[in-house]
Amino acid sequence: MAYALIVTPDQLKSTTVLHDVIDYLIQNINTASRSSNMRTYMAHISEYLVALARLVVNDNVAQYIINTCKINTTTDGLTFFNELFQKYNDLTANDLYLKHLSRIALFNIFCSFSYQAAAQKNLASDKKFLEIIKNASHYNNEQYIVIQPCLLQHLSSIKQAAEAILINLDLYKDEDAVRTGVSSKTAHPHIMISYSHKDIIFCRDLVRALKSNSIDLWVDEDGHCRSDDCWEEIAVAIKYASLVMVIVSPYYCQSVSCRKEATYADKRKKTLIALYPNDDKYEPDEWLDIRLTGLHVRFSTSGKKSFDDCISRLLGYIHSNKDNVINSIVPKNVSTMQPTTSHQSYDVPIIKTQPIEIVCSVAPQSGTITKSSIHDWTKQDVQTWFLIERNLLPQLYTLYSCVDGDSLLEYAKHFIQEYDQDAKTHYEKLHKRLHNEFDIEFYDNNYTDLVCSMKKLLLTYDQPRLSMTKTKKQRSSLCLIL
Numbered sequence: 001m002a003y004a005l006i007v008t009p010d011q012l013k014s015t016t017v018l019h020d021v022i023d024y025l026i027q028n029i030n031t032a033s034r035s036s037n038m039r040t041y042m043a044h045i046s047e048y049l050v051a052l053a054r055l056v057v058n059d060n061v062a063q064y065i066i067n068t069c070k071i072n073t074t075t076d077g078l079t080f081f082n083e084l085f086q087k088y089n090d091l092t093a094n095d096l097y098l099k100h101l102s103r104i105a106l107f108n109i110f111c112s113f114s115y116q117a118a119a120q121k122n123l124a125s126d127k128k129f130l131e132i133i134k135n136a137s138h139y140n141n142e143q144y145i146v147i148q149p150c151l152l153q154h155l156s157s158i159k160q161a162a163e164a165i166l167i168n169l170d171l172y173k174d175e176d177a178v179r180t181g182v183s184s185k186t187a188h189p190h191i192m193i194s195y196s197h198k199d200i201i202f203c204r205d206l207v208r209a210l211k212s213n214s215i216d217l218w219v220d221e222d223g224h225c226r227s228d229d230c231w232e233e234i235a236v237a238i239k240y241a242s243l244v245m246v247i248v249s250p251y252y253c254q255s256v257s258c259r260k261e262a263t264y265a266d267k268r269k270k271t272l273i274a275l276y277p278n279d280d281k282y283e284p285d286e287w288l289d290i291r292l293t294g295l296h297v298r299f300s301t302s303g304k305k306s307f308d309d310c311i312s313r314l315l316g317y318i319h320s321n322k323d324n325v326i327n328s329i330v331p332k333n334v335s336t337m338q339p340t341t342s343h344q345s346y347d348v349p350i351i352k353t354q355p356i357e358i359v360c361s362v363a364p365q366s367g368t369i370t371k372s373s374i375h376d377w378t379k380q381d382v383q384t385w386f387l388i389e390r391n392l393l394p395q396l397y398t399l400y401s402c403v404d405g406d407s408l409l410e411y412a413k414h415f416i417q418e419y420d421q422d423a424k425t426h427y428e429k430l431h432k433r434l435h436n437e438f439d440i441e442f443y444d445n446n447y448t449d450l451v452c453s454m455k456k457l458l459l460t461y462d463q464p465r466l467s468m469t470k471t472k473k474q475r476s477s478l479c480l481i482l
Contacts, residue, residue, distance in 0.1 A: 022061060022069065025052050026080075030071055033084055038099075046098045049105035053155060056112040057256070059287065066118045078119055081109060082129060089132050107136070107161040111256070114168035115263075115287065124169045134171075136162035156256050163231050164260045170267060172235070191318065192241040193219040194261045196251035202277040202299075203247060209311045215318060231260075238264055243271040243318075246292070249278075253285040266291045273317065275299065290459065295452070374461040377405025390453040393446055395438045409461060412454045419451055 025048050032038050032045035039045065056062050069077035088103045110133075113119045123129060136158050156164070166172040191210070195203045203219065210217055218237045220230075238244065244265045252258045265272060274296035276282060283289065297314050299307065377385075382405065386397035402408040418426045427447050434442040 019064060019068075022052075022055070022064060025055075026065070026069060026071070026077065029084070030080065033087075038102075044098050046102040046105065049102050049109070050155070053105040053108040053112075056109050059112075059115070062112045062116050063118065066113060066116055078113065078122060081106070081113075082126065085110060086128060086132065104155060104158055107158045108155050111156060111161040111164045114165040115259075120169055123165070124171065130169075130171070133162045133165050137166055137172075160231065160257075160260075164256070164263075167260060167264045167267060172264065172267075190216050190218060190241055192237050192244045192265075193217060193247065194244055194252075194258065194265065195219075195247035196249060196255050196258055198251040199247050199249050199277055205307070206245075206247070206275070206311075209308070210315075213311075213315055215315075234261060235264060238268055238270065241265075241270055243273060245273045245275055245314075246288075248274045248276050248284050248288065248292075248296075249282065253288055259287065262288055262291060271295065273297070273314070275314075374405035374409055374457075377408070379403050381405060382408050385457075390449070392449055392453060393434075393440070393442075395434055395440055396450060399434065399437070409457070412457045413462065415450075415454045416458060419454075423451075 028040050028043070029045055029048045029052070032040050032043075032048065056065065065077040065081070071077065071080040085106045088099065088106055110123070114123060163172065193203060193206065207217060207219060218241065220234065238261065244262075246252065246262060262272070272292055272295060274284070274292045276296065276298045278299065284292070295317075297310050299310050379402070382402045383397055385408070386392045386400075387394060400408075400411060402411060427444070430447065430450075431442040434440055
């Protein structure tokens with residue numbers, strides 16, 4: 001328990017936690033929950049719960065409790081904690097602070113559970129659980145409970161955890177964000193920057209560079225939107241963003257708030273561009289990596305290519321999308337961030353052959369117009385997906401001639417396998433075939449659109465397969481066609 005309380009979040013996420021340790025904590029939580037004073041002979045139940053809440057941010061721990069852990073022959077881990085969660089929901093200000101601490105820890109535990117696909121269906125179908133979560137997301141009465149700050153370190157508040165749970169279960173309604181105003185409508189792109197405030201120096205230089213090129217931005221300045229009362233403002237900013245730029249770093253992947261932002265943006269089907277600020281080799285955690293689908297610009301400190309060159313590349317992508325962005329709505333608090341006094345240079349490494357970045361030029365969709373299940377798609381639905389939803393070249397639809405959704409899904413799996421094996425050869429083969437059969441040029445941006453569309457299709461309709469593929473084969477650190 002002491003280890004869980006003193007290590008940092010990044011150490012917890014990367015650490016290999018022995019199942020025996022988790023079993024020990026859960027056994028003591030079970031013992032304490034059946035005691036009249038909620039204690040074992042060593043500690044109060046809240047102490048075990050806080051330790052477990054810290055450990056369960058490691059996805060492997062959460063998956064072990066959900067999929068493997070058994071309390072007894074009839075009760076699994078998720079059921080046990082759900083019963084305990086509901087038991088601790090009805091508290092008053094007169095209850096001991098240790099009970100309130102237990103409730104906060106349980107909300108954090110279920111926040112981590114809700115990121116796992118194995119738990120989402122179960123939680124989303126539990127009406128009593130959802131009623132508790134929805135009520136907790138609308139108000140905050142924790143200020144009346146005095147708990148030592150050291151005990152709450154790295155734990156989200158109940159309101160923050162409840163909001164994250166609703167987002168992960170696709171039940172968060174940003175229309176309820178009545179406190180957040182929207183000031184105006186504009187036909188220009190509204191870009192949101194999602195970042196950890198430990199990357200503030202890079203973020204300020206990025207804001208300066210983009211604003212000098214007349215790009216409309218929304219960015220949480222100096223963390224004023226990290227409090228319980230400001231999530232609604234961030235949610236509305238994501239809702240009306242034409243795309244979201246994510247400053248990818250270890251700090252971002254460690255942050256519960258950042259994970260909530262990226263997850264909500266993905267649920268909103270926003271295009272995510274990954275910006276790597278200062279480490280050429282850094283690869284994000286799996287939960288973020290699977291949402292990025294190859295869109296990125298890598299900066300570095302090696303001095304091989306200038307910060308301004310990287311900004312130019314980023315601007316090229318932004319401007320390629322601006323004709324598809326109609327009536328973007330910019331929330332009231334658009335940042336007025338000022339650049340740092342001394343400009344910091346960031347570079348990308350030079351590769352001998354000119355790289356072509358994989359970026360999608362298709363505007364994000366607020367919804368789909370094909371049937372919800374790909375297994376019900378007809379040939380007409382496939383055509384709609386190619387030509388309308390994804391806005392791909394008509395010749396690609398003719399070339400593939402998928403007769404229904406199942407055949408498209410199978411082809412997408414084959415397509416991504418070829419792309420993962422050798423993107424350059426794959427691109428050249430398609431380029432040659434389209435030129436020979438249709439006498440058209442197949443440019444890198446056309447290939448980019450196709451790659452991202454196929455990845456999005458698998459992410460939406462075949463996520464277990466995609467996750468397994470990513471586990472078996474590490475993705476290229478640059479995602480380039482050479």
